[in-house]
Amino acid sequence: MKNFILDVDTGVDDAFALLFAARHPEINLLGVTCVDGNTNLKQVVINTLKVLDAAEAGDIPVGVGATRPLIDEPRYAEHVHGKDGLGDMGYPESARKVDPRPAVELMRDLIEGSSDPVTLIPLAPLTNIALFLRAFPESAKKVERIVLMGGSASQGNATATAEFNIWHDPEAAAIVFQSGIPITMYGLDVFNQLRMNKSFSERLLATSHAPSTFGGRLIDAMLSRLNYEITLGDYGAVAVALYPELATQETMKVMVDTTFGPNRGATICDHRPEEFQERNYTKTWLEQNPGVQVCKTIKVDELRELWMETLSRP
Ligand code: BDR
Ligand code: CA
Helix, strand or coil, rough: EEEEEEECCHHHHHHHHHHHHHCCCCCCEEEEECCCCCCCCHHHHHHHHHHHHCCCCCCCCCCCCCCCCCCCCCCCCCCHHCEEEECCCCCCCCCCCCCCCCCCHHHHHHHHHHCCCEEEEEEEHHHHHHHHHHHHHHHHHHEEEEEEEECCCCCEEEEEEECCEEEEHHHHHHHHCEEEEEEEEEEEHHHCCEEEEEHHHHHHHCCCHHHHHHHHHHHHHHHHHCCCEEECCCCCHHHHHHHHEEEEEEEEEEEECCCCCCCCEEEEEECCHHHHHHCCCCCCHHHCCCCCCEEEEEEHHHHHHHHHHHCCCC
């Protein structure tokens, strides 16, 4: 059993991830924290609670976090995720209540209260995580690993070089990447490989099982909006946190571009041989930055079937 906390900006692909995390028998989903990103925070919370209903999840605490990035103005991705950030499917609002604690306090309490190691899985801009690291550094030391969806070792999506989650709050991302906590980066290089088409939604919609039909409707909503094969996106990060062997990974030094030029928000991934790296970084920096596990390839068929099976569980 693995203890996970998900930080989300739900978001269609965050929904794919939440459905999986709430239903997988080997995942102990301690809590979910919300941050603005794909859409505004209020809508992110509404969407997150709806998805937990659809997943038939138990009483999982949901914390409300940052309403905006540390420095930049928010810039939403409603052109991808729909006006409501969840494919405009019209599902009713949930009766679930949010946890009264701010997201960073909820994270602290869940980590401090867990007798087993906790993995943080941010699937969104890293504002909440950076605030947590700064507010509660002693609790942060107890985090076993951060497995994040964000960044790219190749090209970007928000800009030519920057991936959306990092671009939305580059300063927060820089704090997280320099935290010293072991990090796995599930970036765009693999994010875009996990494609779904109509044949998968048809399988899910052929059942009368509520989590499956919700997943099927989400796929269809995105297919009709974007009109091409869509990706399960953020879900892959949760799956790789649970089963690291589903991805090949390479250790790289990762720096976030926080300048205000055309590469703002890009993740500079250095995988040159050590003797070349040593020429650019100080000894101290190299000691403090042992490297990020960057996912390079994923087992697409296994990941897709794992998601389908997990949703379909009774
Ligand atoms: C990431 O940004 C959001 O649009 C998605 O939910 C995902 O986390 C992809 O760049
Ligand atoms: Ca997301």
